[in-house]
Structures are given as C-alpha cells and as structure tokens.
Amino acid sequence: MVNILTAGTHKATHRLKLASIATMTSLALALTACGNKGEEVSADSADGGSQAATQEIELLNVSYDVARDFYKDYNPMFVEHFQAEHPGVTINIKQSHGGSSKQALSVANGLQADVATMNQGSDIELLEEKGLVDSNWEEVLPDHSVPFTSTIVFLVRKDNPKNIQGWQDLTQPGLEIVLANPKVTGNGRYAFLGAYGYGLHAFNQDEDQTKAYVRDLLKNVKVYENGGRAATTTFVQRNIGDVLVTFENEANLAATKFGKGQVDIVFPEYSIKSESPVAVVKAVTDKKGTTEAATEYLKYLWSEPAQQLAADLYLRPSVQTVLDANSDKLPPVDTFRPNDVFGSWDEIMDTFFSEGGVFDQLAVNDAS
Numbered sequence: 426m427v428n429i430l431t432a433g434t435h436k437a438t439h440r441l442k443l444a445s446i447a448t449m450t451s452l453a454l455a456l457t458a459c460g461n462k463g464e465e466v467s468a469d470s471a472d473g474g475s476q477a478a479t480q481e482i483e484l485l486n487v488s489y490d491v492a493r494d495f496y497k498d499y500n501p502m503f504v505e506h507f508q509a510e511h512p513g514v515t516i517n518i519k520q521s522h523g524g525s526s527k528q529a530l531s532v533a534n535g536l537q538a539d540v541a542t543m544n545q546g547s548d549i550e551l552l553e554e555k556g557l558v559d560s561n562w563e564e565v566l567p568d569h570s571v572p573f574t575s576t577i578v579f580l581v582r583k584d585n586p587k588n589i590q591g592w593q594d595l596t597q598p599g600l601e602i603v604l605a606n607p608k609v610t611g612n613g614r615y616a617f618l619g620a621y622g623y624g625l626h627a628f629n630q631d632e633d634q635t636k637a638y639v640r641d642l643l644k645n646v647k648v649y650e651n652g653g654r655a656a657t658t659t660f661v662q663r664n665i666g667d668v669l670v671t672f673e674n675e676a677n678l679a680a681t682k683f684g685k686g687q688v689d690i691v692f693p694e695y696s697i698k699s700e701s702p703v704a705v706v707k708a709v710t711d712k713k714g715t716t717e718a719a720t721e722y723l724k725y726l727w728s729e730p731a732q733q734l735a736a737d738l739y740l741r742p743s744v745q746t747v748l749d750a751n752s753d754k755l756p757p758v759d760t761f762r763p764n765d766v767f768g769s770w771d772e773i774m775d776t777f778f779s780e781g782g783v784f785d786q787l788a789v790n791d792a793s
Contacts, residue, residue, distance in 0.1 A: 482516045482718050487538035489525035489611055490652035491675045492701070495738050496520055496542070502734065503725050507718070516718060524652045525611035532557065532706060539710050539719040542703045544611035544672075547770035549704045562704040565720075571700045572726035573740040576760050577619040579691040580660065580669040580676040580684075587667050591693045592623040595668065596638065601647040603666035605656045607777075607784050611699070612653035616670040617777070617784060618763050619697035625766065626695055640787045657683060672699060677739035677754075698760035701740075 488496060500518040507516050521528065521536070529548035532538045533555045541558070543549055549570075552558040563569045581589050587600060595602060605613035620642055624635030647666050650656035653675055660669040661684035669676070676690045703723050710716040725731055732742040736751035748755065767773045777783045 480514045482514060482715055483519065484516065484539040484715060484719055484722060485519045485521065485537060486540050486542055486722070487521045487528050487532050487536060488542040489528060489544040489701075490522055490654045491612065491657075491672060491678075492542060492544070493520065493522045493654070494678060495674075495735060495740065498734055498738075499726075499731060502730060503722055506725060506728075507721060510721075518722070522654075524605070524609050526609055527651075537709050537713075538706045539713070539715050540703065540705055540723055542701065542723075544699060544701045545614060545770065546700065546702050546764075547774050548611065549702050550770055552704065552706065557706050557708040558704045559707050563702070565705070566703065566723060567727055568743040569700075570702050570704060570723075571743060572703060572723075573701055573732070573735040573742050575672045575674050575699045575701070575740055576696045576758050577616050577670060577699065578673045578676050578693065578696065580657075580671060580679055580688050581691055582667060583687055583689060585689055585691065589668055589691050591691075592620060592642075592695075593627070595620070595645065595670070596641040597645075600645045600668065601666040602642070602645045603648050603650065603656050603660045603669045604646050605653050605671070606649040606651055610650075610652055612656070612672060612675075613649070614773075614778060615672070615697055615699045615763070618767065618773070619670075621777075621783075622697055622761055622763070622766050623693070623695055626761075636783075636787060640789065643788045646788075660684075661688065673741075673755075674739040692756065692758055695759045695761075698762050700762075 486496060486500075496518075497520075500520070504516055504518065508514060521531075521538070523531075525544045525548050529541065529543060529551050532541055533551055541549060541552055549558060549562060553560055553562060559565070566572075579589055579595075581587065587594070587597070589595065589600075594600075604616055607613035607617040617639075620639050621635060624638045625632075628634035628638070648656070648659050650659055653671055656669060656671060657675055657679050659665050661679050669679075673690075680688050680690055703726065705716060705719045705723060707716060710719045727744060729744070729747065732744045732747040733751075735742050736747055736755065739754060741755055742748045742751070763773060764770070767776070775782070
C-alpha cells in the first residue's frame, strides 16, 4: 500500500513516486504473464543486452522393470541431441519403473505418462483400448514400434553345478527356480510362454505332453517375484535358487555387474523372442502440449547411438547393421514370436493368464 503523507505538499515528488510505482507494476504484470506461459524471463544484462527466454519441457516415461539401465543412459543422450536440435529449449525426462503390466495399469488409471515403453504388446494394447494411445501406434515408428528385442535365457550359479543346458533340465528333481510372476509381469509371461513354446516344439505340438512338462517345471519354482529386477535381486543378492529364468539383457547385467564372478549364463538352443514396444500416450501429451517432444524421444531410439547403447546393454537392436556388428556379445538364438505360436496378445492373456487360465491350472505349488 502507498501512503501519501501530506496532501498538497511536495507535489512534484509525489507525482514522481506514482509514476515509478506504475512502471514497476506494469513490469511485474508483464513478468507474471510470461511466467504463466512456462517461460523463464531474464532481466536485461548490465551491458544492455537481454538473455533469451528458455522453454521448459518435462516428459514422463513409464517403463518396465529391467529397462531402467537402458533409459538411465539413454535419457542424457537424448537430452543432448534434443537441445542441440532445439536451442533455447530445456527438456527433462522422468522415469517410472515396475512390472510391465502393473505400469500399464497405472497409466490406464491416471498416471500422466507422456510415453509408455513396455515389454509386451498387450500393455500398449490396453492403453489403446482405454483411448490413451492412437490405434495406429504400431505404424508410427519402424519395426512395428519395437526398437529392440531380447530372449529368455538361464542364469545359473558359477560353473553351473546343476548342469543346466536347456529347458528340459529345469524339471530335474530338487531344482529351485526363481521366476518373475507371470500373472503380473512381462518378464514372467515370456519365461512361461518360452517354456510352453519349447514344450510344443520338443513334443511335436502335443498339448498334453507340453502341459505335463510345464507343470513339472513350475513345481520347481521356489519364488515368484513381482518384477524382473526383483527376481534378479532374489537370485543374486539373496542367494536363493539354482537358476533364474529371465531376459538375456538382465542375465548379462547380472553376470557383468550385480553378480560378477558368481553366476554364468546358459543359452537354450530354442527360446522365445521378447519385443519391447513403445508408444506416445497421446491423450496425455495432447493436453500437455508435449506430443512433438515425446515423438522425438521415441524416434531417437532408432538412431545409431541409441541402438549401440542397446547392444552394449545386451538388448538386441532392431537395426540389423547394428545387431550384426555386435554378434560377439549377442550370439544367434533360434527364437519364436509368441504371436506366431499363440495368437494375439488378447488371446494369449485370455488363454494363459486370466483367472483360472492355463498358468493357474499348471502352477500347482504355492511359491511366493
């Protein structure tokens, strides 16, 4: 509040004060208006020049559990690329990780993700059904919007004391298996479907023999964990189990970092191909005004630096030239696509993982 002390006295001084207050008020209003647009406004510098306004963008990537290592390195790589392409724009990437299907449900229930980077198509399809992702999401990016893949392998104790060579050895009496829970995680679903697909392959499509084999395998599960990384922690750090059935990239990270010198990797001759689809959550980005930035974030996954980063972390790049250049660390494995063997993800989820489905019928033990 401005107090006029003596009316009619020092009128010239009073007019000067009022003019000064008006000028300051106008400047404050101008700065407030700019601030409401999400821009940082700097005052003139001492030499009379003005600093450029900076736009700020924030993206949330909701992703699956074991992708944290990739995106931890990818995000700063993308930020550097994006800001070089867009001078004056500051972009910040936030991450959320957990079991893939739990993450998809969180987005479906309101978590404001700009992008979803999952490890099975059904999780993106759920968001499509909810109207959060465009129906043509598979066509927006190369390779059906799958920037890299993986496969299921076995992580065993050093020198492989149980002599596990392939899927058939996972039914041996007394063996203890650690597995991510197929009811709630993509990691666990791929492991289960890998075992089932192996059974069909080994027993000439005989469903009865396949189910008997998978039932025997599940009897050996010591722990069903709530995520792929949690399963790795249980096996490597808590030293539970004889074998961890998990993604190739997760097994390699455990062998080279978390459990270096304590574990070995066994590659089965025949296994499942896991695909990691990505999509812009348009219902969120259109409201936030981040659709363009979110799309660029996903497109850059197909760049040579990002594809090489994937290979460095033992993910199989979708760009063939990069995959070929890394064949020493990513040996060829005969794999099958779950959709080619079991149908669409809707059919897979209904047949195998719904309440009372094939998994529930075969998982007779109560491991937890």
